[in-house]
Amino acid sequence: MKIEIWSDVMCPFCYIGKHNFEQALEKLPFKNEVEVEWKSFQLDPTLDAAKPQNTIEYFKEKKGFPAEQASQMISQVAGIGRASGIDFNFDKALIINTFTAHKLLHLAKKHGKSSEMEEALFKAHFIDGKNVGDQEELISLAVSLGIDKDEARQALSSDEFNDGIRQDIQEAQNNGISSVPFFVLNGKYAVSGAQPAEVFAEALQQTYKETVSPFKDLSQNGGASCDTDGCSI
Template sequence: MKIEIWSDVMCPFCYIGKKNFEAALEKLPFRDEVDVEWKSFQLDRTLDPAKTISTLDYFKQKKGFAEAQAEQMISQVTQAGKNAGIDFNFNDVQITNTYPAHRLLHLSKKYHCSSETEEALFSAHFTEGKNVADTEVLLSIASSVGIDRDEAKIAVTSHQFDEQIDQDLMEAEHHNVRGVPFFILDGKYAVSGAQPTALFEDALQQTYEETGSGSPSAQGGTCDTDECSM
């Protein structure tokens, strides 16, 4: 059974969704039969990969939120993260263009370590306060998951995987993906947002048994090109 997941490194709900999805998968007896493919999505393609901005300033300057509104959103997402076992460190988060990180993610498919790479990218961005557009940061992540450093340097500094990334973005448009995380289960059912573990478990079981009549209807927390919402 194949699971396709559209995600962006700068999306906190994508990290929460990953944790809940993987917790659900671990409970299922057929977990070894599930092939997970991480696909690229960009929440903000206008960001300069040579610059970073804080989370609070990003919400205020780029999204037009009042400071109190931005702080409330950060607080809510932080609590949602704790519930999933994530210690978000938004004070140190460096928001930037995630395209270079997506290049590394696509290389990781060759090494069969996409989930590990995604986890390392999320952790670097959200808990360690690292710049995930910085080449040295990405090379360190590559080494930590077993990707050849020299090969990673070529991947993140060239256009080697740009066509594949752009293909993912076009597929997202085809599937009318407006917010992430977005899961397609075996090409049959769609699950949107950082759903609870129990819902992921039920959806995966339903898909595996091929007895369902439609996609799960619950809507979890997502980030789209305008904002994040619970």
């Protein structure tokens, strides 16, 4: 069963959603049959890649929120994060253009480590206060996951993954996805937002039952039929 997740590195609810989704999946008997694909999305592609801002500044300048309102919103999100086991450090978080970070995610996908990289990027941004728009910081994350340093530098310096990132974003637009996180379950159902683990568990179970698990035979006795060895009555 395939799960596609649209997400952006600087989205706190994407981090919360990831934790709740993984918590739900871990308890399901078919967890090893699930393939997760992380898709790129940019909440604010107009951000300058060379000028990081702190969270309060961003809300004031880009969203027009007073500092007090921005602080209140951040505090509320931090509380939701703690309930999911995440200790956000918004005082250190640097708001930056995430396009380069998405290059690293696509490189990690090539190595079968996209979920690990997504977690590493979230932690770097929201907890460690790293600049996830800085190439050297991103290379360090790649190396920490066993990806070759020179390969990471080449990927981040080139246009190798640009089309893939833009394709993800265009696919989201084509499907009416305007906010993240957004989860598509085996191409049949969708779950939007950082839902509780119980909601993810129910959605995953329903999707598996309807799209993956074998048919349940409702007949009392086997009827006349044919198979590769012939027919029986």
